[in-house]
Amino acid sequence: MSFILPKLATKKEIDDVIRTTEDIVLVLRFGRDDDTTCLRIDDILAKAAPELGKMAAIYLVDVDSVPVYAQYFDISLIPATLFFFNAQHMKVDWGTPDHTKFIGTFHNKQDFIDVVEVIFRGAMKGKLMVRSPLDPTHVPKYDLVYKDF
Amino acid sequence: MAFVQFQRCDICRRNHDSGNKHVYSAAHRSNVQRIIRKFKDKVAESRQVLGKPVVEDATKQDMSHFWCYFCHCECERDKRLHNMLLKEAAMIEHLSSLEHQKNCTSFLAQNRVEKAKKEEFVIETDEYKKFLEATEKSVERFEEMKQQRQLVVANKIRKESFISERLVHCYREMVGCGKSQLVKLLQTCSQANNHQRPLMSRAGTSNESSWVKGVRTVEAHGEGLTCVRIQKANSSTGNIFSDAPPPWAQSNTTCPATGVIGPTLDDLHKHVENSRKRKLPAERVGANFKHSQQQSSSWLPSFGRVWSKKRNPQGSYRYLPHNIIKVSHK
Numbered sequence: 001m002s003f004i005l006p007k008l009a010t011k012k013e014i015d016d017v018i019r020t021t022e023d024i025v026l027v028l029r030f031g032r033d034d035d036t037t038c039l040r041i042d043d044i045l046a047k048a049a050p051e052l053g054k055m056a057a058i059y060l061v062d063v064d065s066v067p068v069y070a071q072y073f074d075i076s077l078i079p080a081t082l083f084f085f086n087a088q089h090m091k092v093d094w095g096t097p098d099h100t101k102f103i104g105t106f107h108n109k110q111d112f113i114d115v116v117e118v119i120f121r122g123a124m125k126g127k128l129m130v131r132s133p134l135d136p137t138h139v140p141k142y143d144l145v146y147k148d149f
Numbered sequence: 150m151a152f153v154q155f156q157r158c159d160i161c162r163r164n165h166d167s168g169n170k171h172v173y174s175a176a177h178r179s180n181v182q183r184i185i186r187k188f189k190d191k192v193a194e195s196r197q198v199l200g201k202p203v204v205e206d207a208t209k210q211d212m213s214h215f216w217c218y219f220c221h222c223e224c225e226r227d228k229r230l231h232n233m234l235l236k237e238a239a240m241i242e243h244l245s246s247l248e249h250q251k252n253c254t255s256f257l258a259q260n261r262v263e264k265a266k267k268e269e270f271v272i273e274t275d276e277y278k279k280f281l282e283a284t285e286k287s288v289e290r291f292e293e294m295k296q297q298r299q300l301v302v303a304n305k306i307r308k309e310s311f312i313s314e315r316l317v318h319c320y321r322e323m324v325g326c327g328k329s330q331l332v333k334l335l336q337t338c339s340q341a342n343n344h345q346r347p348l349m350s351r352a353g354t355s356n357e358s359s360w361v362k363g364v365r366t367v368e369a370h371g372e373g374l375t376c377v378r379i380q381k382a383n384s385s386t387g388n389i390f391s392d393a394p395p396p397w398a399q400s401n402t403t404c405p406a407t408g409v410i411g412p413t414l415d416d417l418h419k420h421v422e423n424s425r426k427r428k429l430p431a432e433r434v435g436a437n438f439k440h441s442q443q444q445s446s447s448w449l450p451s452f453g454r455v456w457s458k459k460r461n462p463q464g465s466y467r468y469l470p471h472n473i474i475k476v477s478h479k
Contacts, residue, residue, distance in 0.1 A: 011396065014397070015396065015397040018397045019397055032375070035375050037373055037374060037375065038375075063377055064377075068396050069396060070377070071386070071388060072386070072387075072388050072389060072393070072395065072396050073388070073389050074365050074366050074388045074389060074390065075377060076366040076369035076376060076377060077369045077371050077374045077375065077376055077377070078374065078375050078376075078377055079374075087397065087398070089389065089395065100389050100390070103371060103374065104371065104373070104374055140371060140372070140373070140374065141371065141372065142369065142370060142371030142372070142374060143368075143369065143370045143371070144366050144368070144369050145366065145367050145368035145369070146364040146365065146366060146367070146390075147364060147365060147366075147367040148363075148364055
């Protein structure tokens, strides 16, 4: 777990952060503090946070503490990183089955900075979905089985 | 010393004392060649539309001009006719004029250029007459096309207004008929107009469970990734894949106790006031005055020392060195 990045524990806190973050990218990392992959991504996020100060706000969320959001965002694998801009969820075409969130850890700090920059520029142009700037080999692979409900 | 008569050469744009020999000088020859080459290109361009006149919408075009070296004048290239622009028509008219033909002959003779080249710089009267006839036809064709385009636009507008009228009619009947009927009517309206964005079923109803059915993950696997306990989907609440309202935007969880979302009326007034003030000159009188600041009871408005003490010319006495002592002694 990272001691540098702020944590959100309740649904109200998450609501407030999503609603009040203005004109910068909001990054929410859903995961667990004791998970090894989460520790890796937290380290990358913590290192990038000061550099992205004017472009992004980064928060950590414990996936077990907010079942409402875990269910809404359909989080099954952790860490899952979601991006918002002015209370609007931003989608990214990662080349994986799920465009709504980034699952797994970034390869390095620069990858994360690139992603945030692409989302920021896209959002400023009014785009709700952007294409991932990452090398496909740097995006973790996973399988999801979807079912209608 | 003999008096030397200087002459001005318009082609070389300089004065010379060589008399008639000047036209044989290398500089003058090269200038003449350059002019002829340039003008030939221009004439070739206008000759292209001679057989097939081009008519365009005048509103989109700016008028362009060309310099006639033979007549020493600037002429228009295109001709404006009502709301139409006839490409190169004015230039063709100029090239076919008798005045231009005369000037062309004298220019070629003056600068010792072959007379045979005259054909390249003028347009014969017969050709011009044919061009006029062709122009009339193409103008008619253009007007027909324009009318057709207007008809298409009018039809589109008529169709859209019909659909909107029908929608309003549906809405008014909503009170009488059930909501399901309204949705059906809306769907038929949206089907009628395929160009419009399809109407969401959620838009007309307040029922939150009316979003489109989505998908949810039932199984997930990733190398090095932890799979959290997949929650059982509650069919009454959707998720990000269905078009469900997000938790942060749901009415029962709005954080402000007042239930007001977004800026208040006061904020709007403040914004309007600020944006109005921003347009005013920064150096205006009293620009930095703080209206909200509390003032003491003895405060009086500043009159800028014109009427408060003395007349303006006498106002400077206070700053003159010999008066400073007097004032301080008082």
